[in-house]
Amino acid sequence: MPHDADWLASATAAVEGIALAPRAEHRGRVEEIGDGVAMISGLRDVRLDEVLRFAGGQFGFARVLDPNLIGCVMLDSAVAVQAEDAVFGTGEVVNVPVGEGLLGRIVDPLGRPLDGKGGVDAAAHWPIERPAPSIIDRDLVTEPVQTGVVVVDTLFALGRGQRELIVGDHSTGKTTLAIDALIAQAHSDMICVYVAVGQKTSSVRHAVEALQIHGNFARCIVIVAGAASAPGLQWIAPYAGMTMAEYFRDKGQHALIVIDDLSKHAATHREIALLTRQSPGREAYPGDVFYIHARLLERAAKLSQARGAGSLTALPIAETDQGNLSAYIPTNLISITDGQIVLDAALFHQGQKPAVDVGLSVSRVGGKTQAPSLRKAAGTLRLDYAQFLELEVFTRFGGMPDGRVKAQLTRGARIRAALQQAQHAPLRLGDEVALMLAVQLGLLDALPVAAVKVFRAALPAVLDGLDTEDQAAVLTAMRQLAASLTPEAKTAKP
Template sequence: MSKTDSLAAVTPPQPHVGLHSAGQFEAWRERLLAMPAPKPVITEVGKVTEVGGGVAIVTGLARALADELLVFECGVHGIVLDLEPGRLGVILLGPSEFITLGEDVRRTRKVVSVPVGPALLGRVVDAMGHPRDGLGPIEAIAETPIEAEAPGILSRSAIFKPLATGLKAIDAAVPVGLGQRELIIGDRQTGKTSIAIDTILNQARSEVTCVYCAIGQRGDAVSRVIAALKKGDMMVRSIVMSAGDEETPGLAYIAPYSAMAMAEYFSDQGQDVLVIFDDLTHHARSYRELSLLLRRPPGREAFPGDIFYVHARLLERAGQFTQEAGGGSITALPVVETQAENLSAYIPTNLISITDGQIYLSPRLVRRNQFPAVDLGLSVSRVGGKAQSRTLREVAGNLRVTLSQFEELEDFARFGTRLDDTTRARLTRGAAVRTALRQAERDPMPAAEQLAVLIAAMEGLFDALPEEQLSDAISRIRATPRKRFQFIGERISENKELSKEDRDRIIIAARTALSATRSDQTSYTDGGSYGPDA
């Protein structure tokens, strides 16, 4: 039946004189009675009995489900977190000031979902996927729930491809692989976010898509991250999600799950994705705040008993997946903050046990102006050399041993003990290698340049060089692979070892660069061509 016929069937004839008879009216009445009765629509309506602090207590919705999305009369959304007889504990995804006692609450029969698709690349969004950059609406392909079951063992494959961070200290001694979960841990102001951002910037040399999730960060800090990504031409391949500290704790709680859902879309398309969670300490505190407001029983450090599961079900969704499961990968770099170098605190130990290794940033190295402040003694990658190219693995194999021996001798030498020539040589070599691992922010280094610098350091070419000349010497050595040794990049891309002839050629080129550095320094000191009067 067409729309016109349907309207005619239910619209009675108008009683104009001489146009319609009683028979026509009876025929209309019979058609109306023959039509099926519309199905009744049942709408469940609850009431707000308590509200405040980012949570609300709702009654009257006995059929509501866990994690279901509710809509308050004022337009604010909430998620059912607690199911108790006669009451629901709801975390709010908007300001609680807009909600009044006795306000109506309705079910949506849906869970929290976020938009996914390529249209999100280059955008800044909130935890619900709404744009925050003023560039208009996002034309998403679909919406997907933020909670998803982690892929099983049969959907995963071994981690074998490296994810280059561009940082010598990490790529050489603590390699990260595609699909790995590597924790970045350290005290405040030790450079945790800088390592994460440099890793994203280094993906300009790869095809990895990046998602940066800022949890509880200040607005100016997120703005600096966005500016760095734009300057490094990585914003067009990145998604920035921000759940600031001024927003409701419910948004901070769902933010990492929303970021992971967006990453899973690209992974299902066979792409490699890097996800940064900065940081999960704020996420745990937000969940603790919500749990205490909902009167859940507190445990250690007042965290609820399921805090381990909160992070485990998030990070277990990362991994390297088989071709049957899409063939993509999700690499997770969660950030966690420690206090006074206490690695045995509750949240840090939880995350250390969940992840596949940790990069520990030491305040002691920060005080020595050693950046990045990676403590190789406490940092570990449980994937190890499987996610490292053979070229770099061969050169960096003795790096950790050299530095550990140097630190032990350095502590011993502080007592003023007389040292023999061999011990002094080891101290000099160790100090030069540690200084060679220094690297400026926002300057990720290609693997070929890292290789040349590490070979020069391990061969002792920096031993007799003053520290103030080392930066210029490293710059000259970094330029050497770009100019003369394209074969280094080929060896790395083909995952082949360097031959003795290749290694000798790199050492000769490094000596030449260092000779140029010394001659320039001498010319400047003597008032030569680089002197003040030039």
């Protein structure tokens, strides 16, 4: 039949066009598999962090290289992987997509979409492990990062290129504080990256909804490695997020990354280390637990003009147990970062939100990055507030304070009320400056403490209603607003 002859001729031509040659294949086999870790034999030429492909299509990466066995951490479900299965070396390390196509997307640490919007349009693929910028490639941290959170911007100013740890007990508002910092960048030039490591699905959903409703999600990247994800995905998540953020930094842009949280990442590292039979150390963590976070956070930096003047600011989160800041992982992270914002459970349950412990929190960059107008308006706010907290403790034992002490207690109570802030409601820089001026000039001293919240909520509208930015006009408007909230004004007859 002519059609059969044509088919046979085309098939023959196709077969003859195939170049047949010997091909080397790096092949091993699974000796043991369990808890997301596979022990593999036969792959003697595998590199550290090389991607390995299993016969069933699953992937993992080589984490431990022993003479006879390789410890492979799974990046996919290991349910279908069994002992004696074949494993192949790919010759490539773990890479992730980078580029503008990731903006507005929710992906896993390998860049695979989780939002149902189709594949990611990547500009390139970069390895998750990249060297930190050298000293000569860095510049001074002098540009501010406005978080919109009054207590942070006024007392613990952050700079572009800084690494500031957010640390506190479970459910004290750590994620909320970090998400508010991302929301505040809705109208700035900063790209926002949120990395969820080992978090519950409900917690991640709430964070994403907050970014979508209150922030500019089109300039955000969300990387999710949930509590049910493979341990390998949880382990690489912070490094993948840092690589995706570095793409924008290296282009001369500015990025802000939140890693939520490194305590769970350290626990995953400990789990993998124990399963791969590494020697345990303090609290059963392996000896390199400090190094894995140090090399990660060192990648956050402000680059020099010769390198494009881009910046990458990091806000890692760590969880403490019963407020124990001297635990292994918190102390490691405190020593690595450029300061810490400590959240106190007692303050949180008293209704002081954000529950920032002013005494234990610090920014080692300090006022160098604070907006000059805000630094001038805040003045001695931190010292005044610290003195108030000490006086408040002493007055609980009884006794009648004199007039000066009573005035300090009155002012301190208004400072504390002014530092309270609802979640997902960041303030503009002008609003923060005006609020601090009102506190420092004593405009709030005559108000009941509960009225300070009303004053702060009404202040942005009052400032927007002014036709001038003259300081005298602003002060007059704030005095009128404060006077309208005094008890006398409320009880006065119309």
